[in-house]
Amino acid sequence: xxxxxxxxxxxxxxxxxxxxxFPAKPGAQGAPxxxxxxxxxxxxxSVSRELVYSGGENSSIELTGxxxxxxxxxxxxxxxxDKVSIDGKTGNLLAQGSVISQMLVQDVNPxxxxxxxxxxxxxxxxxxxxxxxxxxxxxxxxxxxxxxxxLTGETIILTLGTNGQDIEQLEASGNVxxxxxxxxxxxxxxxxxAAKEEYHVVGKxxxxxxxxxxxxxxxxxxxxxxxxxxxxxxxxxxSGRDDSRSQTAEDKAADTSCPPLPKR
Numbered sequence: 001x002x003x004x005x006x007x008x009x010x011x012x013x014x015x016x017x018x019x020x021x022f023p024a025k026p027g028a029q030g031a032p033x034x035x036x037x038x039x040x041x042x043x044x045x046s047v048s049r050e051l052v053y054s055g056g057e058n059s060s061i062e063l064t065g066x067x068x069x070x071x072x073x074x075x076x077x078x079x080x081x082d083k084v085s086i087d088g089k090t091g092n093l094l095a096q097g098s099v100i101s102q103m104l105v106q107d108v109n110p111x112x113x114x115x116x117x118x119x120x121x122x123x124x125x126x127x128x129x130x131x132x133x134x135x136x137x138x139x140x141x142x143x144x145x146x147x148x149x150x151l152t153g154e155t156i157i158l159t160l161g162t163n164g165q166d167i168e169q170l171e172a173s174g175n176v177x178x179x180x181x182x183x184x185x186x187x188x189x190x191x192x193x194a195a196k197e198e199y200h201v202v203g204k205x206x207x208x209x210x211x212x213x214x215x216x217x218x219x220x221x222x223x224x225x226x227x228x229x230x231x232x233x234x235x236x237x238x239s240g241r242d243d244s245r246s247q248t249a250e251d252k253a254a255d256t257s258c259p260p261l262p263k264r
Contacts, residue, residue, distance in 0.1 A: 006055035017051045020044070021061070021086075032059045032088030036131045036164040037103055038071050045070045048084075059088030067095075076119075078102040081127070091131030099127040099138070106165045107147040110197060110232025117165070120146035122156070134160040134168075142172070148192060148231065149180040167194050176201070182259055183212040185227065197231045210236070211257040219258035 010017045021044040024031030049065025067084045071077040082097025105120045124138035142156040154174025170192040178185045187201040187208035201208045207223040214220050224238030
């Protein structure tokens with residue numbers, strides 16, 4: 001470990017560097033901020049090959065080499081990557097290199113209309129959290145699995161509520177694919193607004209395509225320049241081109257465009 005003024009550097013050759021970031025005491029002035037996607041009253045444990053900490057008003061911590069941040073008795077929040085940086089003044093966080101994140105989010109169940117706490121797992125080559133905007137952005141082959149379903153795209157943006165857990169909005173762009181239990185939607189841009197429980201999917205130079213598994217098992221396809229639909233409901237609005245069709249009964253089991261048939 002090397003200490004130079006307000007800067008500290010630790011590195012491990014045979015053993016990895018372990019550190020604990022404690023939450024600021026209530027009312028403490030100028031204390032480093034914990035990113036808002038984490039609990040503000042719990043410590044954050046980290047493991048890395050190297051740690052660089054800069055103190056003072058513009059404090060920061062930079063972790064490199066197979067980094068893992070963990071918070072919670074059951075490790076509810078985790079961030080893994082090749083490099084993770086935290087800005088203590090703003091509460092912003094940047095993770096780079098084969099990033100995997102896990103965190104608890106809250107969302108209203110479309111069937112029961114009850115708010116539930118579930119796990120959200122995100123992947124990408126980079127993850128950026130902006131504390132002032134409460135936005136988590138995954139870039140480069142982004143992938144997010146959460147209460148809305150399985151979402152992939154080049155970029156995915158998750159906007160959280162003031163408590164750091166409520167899902168307010170979900171956005172994706174670049175070869176977007178959204179997989180739910182009974183439908184798959186493919187397009188170029190997707191926006192989900194939690195307050196409306198509504199999806200808005202746009203095609204750029206191509207049609208948006210939705211494959212939905214009907215109650216009788218048939219695979220229904222709908223095409224349009226723009227598709228607007230509700231979560232957990234059958235309401236669908238198409239604009240541009242309105243085209244839909246259903247596979248015949250003998251195609252039901254063999255058709256792989258729709259989600260698989262429920263197991264009996």
